[in-house]
Amino acid sequence: AQKVTQAQTEISVVEKEDVTLDCVYETRDTTYYLFWYKQPPSGELVFLIRRNSFDEQNEISGRYSWNFQKSTSSFNFTITASQVVDSAVYFCALSEDDTDKLIFGTGTRLQVFP
Amino acid sequence: EAQVTQNPRYLITVTGKKLTVTCSQNMNHEYMSWYRQDPGLGLRQIYYSMNVEVTDKGDVPEGYKVSRKEKRNFPLILESPSPNQTSLYFCASTTGVGNEQFFGPGTRLTVL
Numbered sequence: 220a221q222k223v224t225q226a227q228t229e230i231s232v233v234e235k236e237d238v239t240l241d242c243v244y245e246t247r248d249t250t251y252y253l254f255w256y257k258q259p260p261s262g263e264l265v266f267l268i269r270r271n272s273f274d275e276q277n278e279i280s281g282r283y284s285w286n287f288q289k290s291t292s293s294f295n296f297t298i299t300a301s302q303v304v305d306s307a308v309y310f311c312a313l314s315e316d317d318t319d320k321l322i323f324g325t326g327t328r329l330q331v332f333p
Numbered sequence: 334e335a336q337v338t339q340n341p342r343y344l345i346t347v348t349g350k351k352l353t354v355t356c357s358q359n360m361n362h363e364y365m366s367w368y369r370q371d372p373g374l375g376l377r378q379i380y381y382s383m384n385v386e387v388t389d390k391g392d393v394p395e396g397y398k399v400s401r402k403e404k405r406n407f408p409l410i411l412e413s414p415s416p417n418q419t420s421l422y423f424c425a426s427t428t429g430v431g432n433e434q435f436f437g438p439g440t441r442l443t444v445l
Contacts, residue, residue: 256436262421269431269432271431314431318430321425323375
């Protein structure tokens with residue numbers, strides 16, 4: 220069965236600290252897709268990244284980076300030099316090859332204090 | 334501007350009073366979905382549609398109906414709302430399996 224686990228319910232950091240949000244997934248498919256979405260206090264869902272199961276390259280986008288490791292079924296997200304504007308709930312999600320359904324984790328609430 | 338719109342954004346209603354939440358996308362996407370977000374549960378898919386007149390149940394379809402008569406619209410219908418349907422609802426659309434899903438701004442529904 221498919222499942223996404225975000226074990227960290229809430230994380231608090233002080234501005235400029237680095238923070239890593241963990242995501243562990245379960246799937247029997249060999250072809251699947253992983254996503255991260257950000258939900259700021261305003262409530263909308265903002266797409267951050269998409270990865271397919273055949274692309275294990277890590278990705279960096281500004282202060283954001285993602286570490287995809289199939290061996291541990293993890294797709295972790297790191298924010299470097301965090302800022303107050305990074306405060307949000309972050310969701311990791313999985314979709315398999317035969318459906319457009321996104322299976323979401325329960326989210327990690329990140330609070331960045333000045 | 335490419336977007337998914339939902340209306341209303343906020344709704345307070347009473348048990349048993351039928352309501353419809355509209356969803357419209359202007360990106361010519363074939364796939365559309367409805368999700369509900371509840372604290373501690375993340376988002377869960379309610380219904381999805383792969384094309385006009387093609388709909389199917391997601392993980393939590395009980396108490397909901399949908400229709401897809403036009404490609405751009407995918408309304409969510411609660412025929413007899415109950416308090417356990419109080420939630421934040423999101424409509425989403427995508428070009429296909431594995432691609433980015435575009436989400437609407439959300440509809441916060443309270444059923445008293």
